[in-house]
Amino acid sequence: MGAVDIILNYFSRSSIVSIVVLGWLSLYFILSFSILLSRMSGLSLWYKAERDSLESLVRGSIRPSIGSSLSKCANSGENINEKKLRICLLMAQKRATSGLAWLSVIASTSPFIGLFGTVVSILETFAGLGNGANSSLSVIAPAISEALVATAAGILVAIPAYSFNILLKRRSYELVSVIEQQVDLLSVRGKSELDA
Template sequence: MGGIDIFLNYFSRSSFITIFVLGWLSIYFVITFTILFSRMAGLSAWQKREQNALESLLMGAKTIPSDSFLKKIISGGISKERLNIGISLVERKSTSGLVWLNIIASTSPFIGLFGTVISILETFSGLGSGQASLNVIAPAISEALVATGTGIFVAIPAYTFSLLIKRKSYELVGILERQADVLISTKDEF
C-alpha cells in the first residue's frame, strides 16, 4: 500500500500543469501501444499471406493466390506500371501509424521537460518566504523531474515501435516487389 500512498501524495502536491502533462503523456503511452499491437498483428498476417503467394508463384503456380494484394491490381492485366502503383499503395497502407509514433517519440521529452520547468518555477516562487534550505528544495526538484523522466519513458517505446513497424513494412514491400518481378517475367503465362 506504500506505493499507492506515494503516488497519491505526489498528485496531491502537484500543480494542474504537472497533472495535465502526466495525463497527456499517459494518453501518448496508450496510443503508442495501441498502434504497436494493431499494426504488428496486421502486418505479420499480411506478410505471411504475401510470402505464401510468392512461394506459390515461384513453385510454378499459373495464377496468383486470391488473398494476395497484387491479385486485385493485376485483374485488369499485368503491367509494370500497375504493379508499381500496387506496391506504392501497399507501402502507404503498411506504414500507417508511423506518423503518430514519430510525433509521440519526438514530442514526449519536450512535454515532460515543460512539466518539469513549470514545477521548478512553482517551487522557486514558493521559496520567497525565506525558508530556502536544501531540505525544502531537493524534494520539490526531485518531484519536478518526474515529468521529464515520464516524457523519456514514453518516447523510447514510441521510437522503438516506429522502427519495428518500418522494418515490417520494408519486408512486406520487398516480398511484393519480388512477386511483381515474378509476374512481369512470366507475364505471358498468366
C-alpha cells in the same frame, strides 16, 4: 506508505500543468503500445499471405494468391499491367507504414513535453521560495525531485515509441520487399506473354 499513497500524495501537491503533462504522456504511452500491438499482428498476418503468394508464383502460378494485395491488380480476365502493379505496390506500402508517423511524433515530442512539465514545476518551486516560503534544502530538494518526474516520464514514453517505430518500420520493409518481388515476377511474366 504504499505506491497508491505516494501517487495520490504526488498529485495532491502537483500543479495543473504537471497533471496535464503526465496525463498527456500517459496517453502517448498507451497509444504507442496500441499501435505496436495492432500493427505488428496485422503486418505478421499480411506478411504470411504475401509470402505464400510469392511462393505460389515461384512454383509457377500465373496470378497472385487471393490473400495478396496484388490479387486485385492482376485479375484473371486481363493481361498483367506493370503500371497497375506498381500503383498497387505503392498503395500497399502506404498501408504497411500507417501508424509509423504517430510513433515518430510520440518518440520525438515526449522528452520535450516532460521537460516542459519539469521547467514549469521548478519555476513554481522558485516562485514559492521568492514569496517568503521556507527556503531550506529539506523543502527545495523534494520539490525539485518531484519536478523531475515529468522529464523521467517523457523519456520513459519516448524509448518504447522509438523502439516500436524501428520494429514496425523493419517489418513493413520486409513486407513491401515480398510484394516488390511478386511485382517483378508478374512483370517478367507479363512481358513474356506479350513477346509470345
